[in-house]
Amino acid sequence: MIYMSINRTLQPELIAPEKINITKAKKVILDNGFGIYVINSGTDAVVKFEIIFPTGAVDRNSYALAAACHQLAETGTSTKEAIEIAENLDFYGAYLQSEAGPDFKGFSLFSLSRFFNETLPLLNEILEDASFPENELTIWKMRSIQSLNVNSEKVSWLSKTAFNEAIYGSTHPYGYTPDENSFSSITTDALKSFFKTGYNKHEAIIIVSGRVDDNVIKTINTVFGSTPFSKYGVNKNLLPSIQEFVPGKLKIEKKDAVQSAIRIGKKMFGKDHPDYLPMSVVNTILGGYFGSRLMSNIREEKGYTYGIGSGMHPFRNSGSFFISTEVGTDVCDATITEVHKELMRLITEPISVEELVLVKNYLLGSFLRSLDGPFSLADRFKGLILHSLNYEFLENYLHLLHTITPENILEISEKHLHPQTMTEVVAG
Amino acid sequence: MVDFEKFELANGLKVIVNTDTSTPLVAMNILYKVGARNERPDKTGFAHLFEHLMFGGSVNIPNYDEPLQMAGGENNAFTSNDFTNYYLTIPAENLETAFWLESDRMLSLAFSMDSLDVQRNVVVEEFRQRYLNQPYGDAWLLLRPMAFKVHPYQWATIGKEVSHIENATIEDVKSFFSKHYHPANAILTLSGNITTERARQLTEKWFGPILFQPVETLEIPVEPLQQSRRELRVEKDVPYDAIYKAWHSCSRYDKNYHATDLLTDVLSGGKSSRLYNSLVKDKKLFSNVSAYMLGDLDPSLVVVEGKLVSGITPEIAEKALDEELKKVIDEPINERELAKVRQKAESGLIFGEMNHANRALNLAYFEMLGDVNLINNELDAYRNVTSENIRQTAQSIFTESNCSVLNYMAKK
Numbered sequence: 040m041i042y043m044s045i046n047r048t049l050q051p052e053l054i055a056p057e058k059i060n061i062t063k064a065k066k067v068i069l070d071n072g073f074g075i076y077v078i079n080s081g082t083d084a085v086v087k088f089e090i091i092f093p094t095g096a097v098d099r100n101s102y103a104l105a106a107a108c109h110q111l112a113e114t115g116t117s118t119k120e121a122i123e124i125a126e127n128l129d130f131y132g133a134y135l136q137s138e139a140g141p142d143f144k145g146f147s148l149f150s151l152s153r154f155f156n157e158t159l160p161l162l163n164e165i166l167e168d169a170s171f172p173e174n175e176l177t178i179w180k181m182r183s184i185q186s187l188n189v190n191s192e193k194v195s196w197l198s199k200t201a202f203n204e205a206i207y208g209s210t211h212p213y214g215y216t217p218d219e220n221s222f223s224s225i226t227t228d229a230l231k232s233f234f235k236t237g238y239n240k241h242e243a244i245i246i247v248s249g250r251v252d253d254n255v256i257k258t259i260n261t262v263f264g265s266t267p268f269s270k271y272g273v274n275k276n277l278l279p280s281i282q283e284f285v286p287g288k289l290k291i292e293k294k295d296a297v298q299s300a301i302r303i304g305k306k307m308f309g310k311d312h313p314d315y316l317p318m319s320v321v322n323t324i325l326g327g328y329f330g331s332r333l334m335s336n337i338r339e340e341k342g343y344t345y346g347i348g349s350g351m352h353p354f355r356n357s358g359s360f361f362i363s364t365e366v367g368t369d370v371c372d373a374t375i376t377e378v379h380k381e382l383m384r385l386i387t388e389p390i391s392v393e394e395l396v397l398v399k400n401y402l403l404g405s406f407l408r409s410l411d412g413p414f415s416l417a418d419r420f421k422g423l424i425l426h427s428l429n430y431e432f433l434e435n436y437l438h439l440l441h442t443i444t445p446e447n448i449l450e451i452s453e454k455h456l457h458p459q460t461m462t463e464v465v466a467g
Numbered sequence: 468m469v470d471f472e473k474f475e476l477a478n479g480l481k482v483i484v485n486t487d488t489s490t491p492l493v494a495m496n497i498l499y500k501v502g503a504r505n506e507r508p509d510k511t512g513f514a515h516l517f518e519h520l521m522f523g524g525s526v527n528i529p530n531y532d533e534p535l536q537m538a539g540g541e542n543n544a545f546t547s548n549d550f551t552n553y554y555l556t557i558p559a560e561n562l563e564t565a566f567w568l569e570s571d572r573m574l575s576l577a578f579s580m581d582s583l584d585v586q587r588n589v590v591v592e593e594f595r596q597r598y599l600n601q602p603y604g605d606a607w608l609l610l611r612p613m614a615f616k617v618h619p620y621q622w623a624t625i626g627k628e629v630s631h632i633e634n635a636t637i638e639d640v641k642s643f644f645s646k647h648y649h650p651a652n653a654i655l656t657l658s659g660n661i662t663t664e665r666a667r668q669l670t671e672k673w674f675g676p677i678l679f680q681p682v683e684t685l686e687i688p689v690e691p692l693q694q695s696r697r698e699l700r701v702e703k704d705v706p707y708d709a710i711y712k713a714w715h716s717c718s719r720y721d722k723n724y725h726a727t728d729l730l731t732d733v734l735s736g737g738k739s740s741r742l743y744n745s746l747v748k749d750k751k752l753f754s755n756v757s758a759y760m761l762g763d764l765d766p767s768l769v770v771v772e773g774k775l776v777s778g779i780t781p782e783i784a785e786k787a788l789d790e791e792l793k794k795v796i797d798e799p800i801n802e803r804e805l806a807k808v809r810q811k812a813e814s815g816l817i818f819g820e821m822n823h824a825n826r827a828l829n830l831a832y833f834e835m836l837g838d839v840n841l842i843n844n845e846l847d848a849y850r851n852v853t854s855e856n857i858r859q860t861a862q863s864i865f866t867e868s869n870c871s872v873l874n875y876m877a878k879k
Contacts, residue, residue, distance in 0.1 A: 045672060047527035047571055050534045051563035056491060082489060083821050113738075121748075125738035130807045132814025134737070151814055178748055185754040185774060188706040192602040295704065298592070298600045329541075330532045342588025345596050365596050397537050404539025404558055407491050412821060 056403060059437065061410060063430055064246065064420045067256065069264030075245040076420065079252075081413035084152040086249040088159060088259075089417065090166070091145035091425065092238055096212045097277040102141075103217040104233050107179060107225050109139040112146075112234065114175035116168040121175055124161060133158040141212035141278065142355040143425055144237070152250050156258045163262045166238060171230045183222045194300035195365055197291050197466035202302040205289060205462045206359050208282040213354055244424060248417035281306075281357050286459065291466040299371040299467025303378055304361030305460055309353045310426045316439050317451045318351065318360075324398050324448065325349050325385060325456075326362055328405075332381050333362065341377070343370045355426060360455070368467055375463065382461075385452035389445040399440050406437070469820060469842055471830060472663040476670060478679040479651025483830045483839050484666045485658040487823065493659035494556045495565045496827035497573075498835055500654075501647035502549040503626075504619040504687055504765065512626020515546040516590050516635055517643050521553065523582030525572035538564040546624045549764045550835060554824055559660040563669060570673035573653065576644055583637055590632050594625050602705045606772075606875055613697050613871040614713050614768055618690040649680040654834045658827040687765065690715070697871040702878045707754070708775045710784055711873040714864045716769040719762050719836060725812075725848045726856040727760050727864070731769060732808040733800055733857065734758035734791070739807070742771070745791050751776055752784045764836075769864055781874045795861040799854040812849040 064076040096105040113135055114121035128135060131154040136147045146165075150158040190196040200216040207214025240263070247259065284306035308315060319327075326333040326349030333347045347364035366374045409419055423432055471485045506513050521544065522531045535542055540557035557565050598604045607623050615621035626632055655674070657666050693715055717723045735742045735758040746753045756773030775784050820826050833842040 045676075047567070047574075050537070051561075051567050053538055053564070054560040056539065056558045056560055059491075080489075081821070082487065083817055085817060085821065122739055122744055126807065129737040129739045129811055130803070132810040132812075149818065151817065174748075178751065181751070181776065182747075182754045185707060185776075189602050189774075192704070192706060194600065296600060297595045328536065330536050338589055339585060342585040343592070345589055345593040365592075365600070367592060367595065397533065400539050401536040401541075404536075404541065404556075407539070407558055408541065408556060411490055411492055411823070414821070 053400070056407060059407065059410075061430065061433060062416050064417075069260050071264050071266060073241070073264060075247060075259065075263075076424070077251050077256075078246070078248040078413055078416045078420065079250070080416060081249055084250050086150050086152050086155050086247065086251060086255055087147055087414050087417060088150070088155075088162070089145055089147040089246045089421070090162075091143050091244045091246070091421070092242060093143050093244065093425070094237055094242070094277065095139060095141045095143050097141070098212060098279065099210050099215050100221075101233065102212050102215055103183075103221040104225055104229060105139040105144055105237070106183075106217070107176070107222075108230050108233050108237070109137045109144055109146075111171055111175055111179055111230065112137070112165050112169040115170045115172040116164050117170050118168075119164070121172070124165070127161055128158065131158050135162065152252070152255060155255055159258050159262050166240060169234055171227045171234070173227055176225065176227055176230065180222050180225065184219050187217070187219060187222070194293055194296055194298060194466040195363075197293065198300035198302040198363070198464045201289055201291055201466065202304065202361065202462065202464045203359075205287060205464065206284060206304070206306050207357070211279055211281055213281070213357060246417050246421055248413040250413075278356060286462050289462070289464045291464070293467050296368065296467040298365045299368050299465050300363070300365045301371065301374060301378075302361055302363045302464045303375070303461050304359055305462060307351065307358045307360040307455065309355060309358040310428060310432070312358075314451060314455065315351075315353070315358075316436050317443060317447055318455060320398065320402065320439070320443055321385065321448055321451050321456070322349050322351055322360070323402060324390065324394070325381060328398075328401055330397070330401070332384070333364075333378065336381060337364070337374060337377055341370075341373075343367065343374050353426065371465060371467070379458045382452075382456050382458045385448070385456055390448050392445070395443070395445060395448070399443070402440055406440075469826060469830065471839065473834075473839055474663075474667060476650065476675055478675070478677055480670070480674050480677075481654045481834055482666060482670050483654070483656045483834060484661060484663045485656070485826055485830060486660075486662055487658065488660055490659050490823060491559055492556050492823065493559050493562050493565075493657055493661045494554065494823040494827040495562070495569065496552065496554045496656045496658075496824070496831050497569055498654045498656075498828075498831040499551045499553075499648060500652050500682075500835060501551055502547050503622060503624045504548050505647065505685060506619060506622070508619070508622075509631070510635070510639065511622040511628075511631045512590070512624070513631070513635060513639065513643060514551055515624045515626070516586065516632055517640065518544050518546045518551050519586040519590055520576065520582060520640060521572055523579055523586065524577035525568075526575035526577060528568060528571050529577065531568055531572065534564055535568060540565060548620055548624060552828065552831070554828060556659075556824055562661060566669045566673040569655075570677065573648060573650065573674065574677050576640075578637060578641055580637055583635070583640060587632055587635060590625075591629055594629055594632065598623075598625060603709060603875060606709070606711055606873060609699060609701060609875075610711050610713055610871065610873050613699055613873065614715070615690055617688045618765060619687065620690075620763065620765065620767060646683060650674060650677050651679060651682050654831045656827040656830040656834070658823040658830070690766065693869050696867050698874070699872070700874040700876060702876045705875065705877050707777065708779075708781060708877050709773065709875040710775065710781050710788075711770065711772045711875065712785065712788065713768045713770045713871045714866075714869045715766060716760055716864050718766045719764055721766075723856070723860050724762065726852045726860045727769065728762070729808045729812065729849065729852050730795065730857050730860050730864075731758045731760050732811060733795060733804060734771070736808060736811055741791055741794075742788070746773070746784075746787055750787055752779050752787050756788075781876075785872065792861065792865045796858065796865060799858045801854070805852075805854050805857075809849050809852065813846055816845055
């Protein structure tokens with residue numbers, strides 16, 4: 040065979056991806072009039088059934104309670120013990136995941152399609168009839184307290200919890216971290232009453248993804264569509280108002296730590312803010328991908344850390360921005376100086392066209408990755424609906440990726456990224 | 468069931484393609500058959516350090532990441548005791564950039580001194596972040612040398628000690644590259660929107676010109692049969708006592724591999740598993756417990772690890788654990804429990820192969836084992852395990868003379 044001589048110094052020509060098709064969720068109305076969202080996609084015979092309740096831990100007292108409720112719901116019903124429920128799920132190779140936060144909480148059932156008819160009724164039984172046995176609560180408390188105490192030994196955890204508290208205050212569920220007492224004071228009565236008021240099916244958002252064929256829909260109809268759901272609206276937001284954010288500095292001592300965890304950031308905004316999308320591009324430039332400025336400077340040039348990044352954490356009513364890393368204690372101050380330099384660079388120097396094109400292309404690829412496969416599509420949709428957004432948000436994002444300019448980047452950075460507006464937490 | 472086609476270049480590079488036109492992306496995976504087990508005892512952690520250096524520029528391309536990101540791609544890599552794996556996903560239109568980048572770094576690296584200086588620091592920070600500055604983070608650094616006296620599995624991929632990384636020289640880097648990074652020691656797999664025809668064309672174009680080099684056969688010392696129980700007790704700044712108990716077991720190639728895997732599932736797969744229900748829930752001795760096998764290429768370990776409830780001594784906890792293990796040896800598991808662990812394994816296979824990057828990795832992994840077709844035998848291999856297989860496997864593994872116990876105690 041004769042090889043054409045190739046020039047290895049030149050990158051093959053790049054082609055922008057063609058029009059991006061987003062497989063959208065379709066609304067399917069069950070027999071009782073209740074609407075669910077369906078993403079029928081993918082090549083594997085699997086189903087993910089996610090049920091989300093749009094109220095979470097609305098105050099400090101309910102924070103640990105929501106977590107407990109959530110993890111203990113599968114540990115018993117009036118007719119089944121924990122091991123029977125677990126054995127049934129395991130037998131069909133299915134698994135349940137749960138999530139409980141301040142804005143919402145939910146359960147996801149992952150099942151092989153061919154066993155969905157057996158696994159979904161189990162989830163329903165839990166939702167209808169969870170009994171919260173005393174013994175299970177006792178074990179849960181012991182385990183949760185142990186894991187809290189293990190986490191408290193990690194500098195990354197110490198800096199993260201202190202940061203959230205500094206931003207949102209210790210009484211707001213966005214900023215609160217449960218302590219030992221909040222776990223140990225939970226009673227089964229409190230669990231039962233929380234479960235009754237916080238998990239009404241008629242308020243739920245149901246998203247089903249994977250191979251959602253007629254049999255799957257039929258099963259859902261039998262389990263969730265046969266009895267009428269009352270028509271309540273989505274619960275009003277019950278969260279307390281958020282305190283005024285004041286930047287500050289915090290140092291948490293941890294004896295003998297060989298690394299310090301640094302977290303620098305501020306209160307920002309949620310997905311509904313007009314600056315959210317352009318800020319997410321700025322965040323990528325700063326610390327949102329491997330080639331970001333923070334990674335290039337602090338890891339790849341200085342070798343101070345194994346990793347550094349920045350991120351945005353959107354809540355329904357607010358959001359935060361943060362830069363986080365773990366570095367050798369000897370280079371902690373030097374790292375903070377470099378972080379400030381990078382923030383000032385964004386504010387004062389326009390980004391080069393080359394760097395902006397690189398970030399746009401990278402984000403376009405990431406966007407495609409975030410839509411790959413049925414479960415990714417479902418997550419993407421969930422990220423919209425829980426923030427009261429629709430697919431237009433994604434189209435706006437794509438449009439922004441094509442049109443955002445160095446001036447826009449400068450303007451957004453100037454508006455939101457001044458180092459003196461940020462809180463700095465160091466643990467170690 | 469994964470569909471694929473396979474071909475091999477004249478220089479020995481094996482290529483496997485799984486076509487799925489429902490995605491706009493392609494995952495590319497390159498596995499090099501070199502890991503921590505190929506290291507010398509005085510230069511440990513090197514395969515992993517080298518993995519970092521693969522991103523420090525190649526002979527014709529000064530920077531790996533930038534052109535990939537420019538093409539909308541994303542990548543990462545990991546090092547295990549047996550192999551080193553590089554993977555990326557990229558929009559199908561720009562797949563050629565991935566071929567350009569990966570073939571150039573297989574051809575030769577830039578061997579930049581700066582890159583070595585920086586990555587030595589980065590890896591030292593990784594050592595600190597993941598192993599030294601985490602509660603229980605160094606448990607495996609203690610357990611491995613106890614279980615393995617001769618075989619290189621006695622050190623973790625990060626290395627025995629920080630000084631081995633600090634002392635690495637550019638000559639070490641060059642000789643490691645020329646020994647292990649060449650077409651016949653690599654497997655290239657693709658999964659996603661790519662036809663075999665196009666894959667063949669691109670592979671010939673970019674990888675075809677790289678010269679063949681024979682694979683060196685490795686002399687890896689065989690771990691002698693363990694004769695008696697080994698035990699180590701350490702006191703550290705952690706909130707709770709923990710136990711790690713390890714037994715020598717079979718290799719990934721062994722006919723008992725699947726039975727051993729299901730055995731560990733009987734013990735700790737899911738919330739209906741035996742150890743969780745007995746030791747955590749009924750007896751309240753452990754706050755968590757898990758059992759797993761390492762499944763390495765050479766005979767390796769089955770491990771049970773768990774944290775103890777305050778006030779429980781490691782002796783009491785271990786005795787209760789041993790009673791549970793004795794049950795699996797004495798009584799064959801019933802049909803229902805056998806069906807459960809088989810079906811769990813099946814669902815694990817199906818969920819595990821949904822993602823294209825995972826599929827590409829699995830194809831490469833089975834080809835490394837000797838034959839990519841094995842990927843589609845896994846389901847049957849699990850279905851063929853009998854309860855007597857599991858019982859016998861338990862009997863042969865769980866003996867006192869075969870175990871190493873690490874009691875990781877909270878400093879009082």
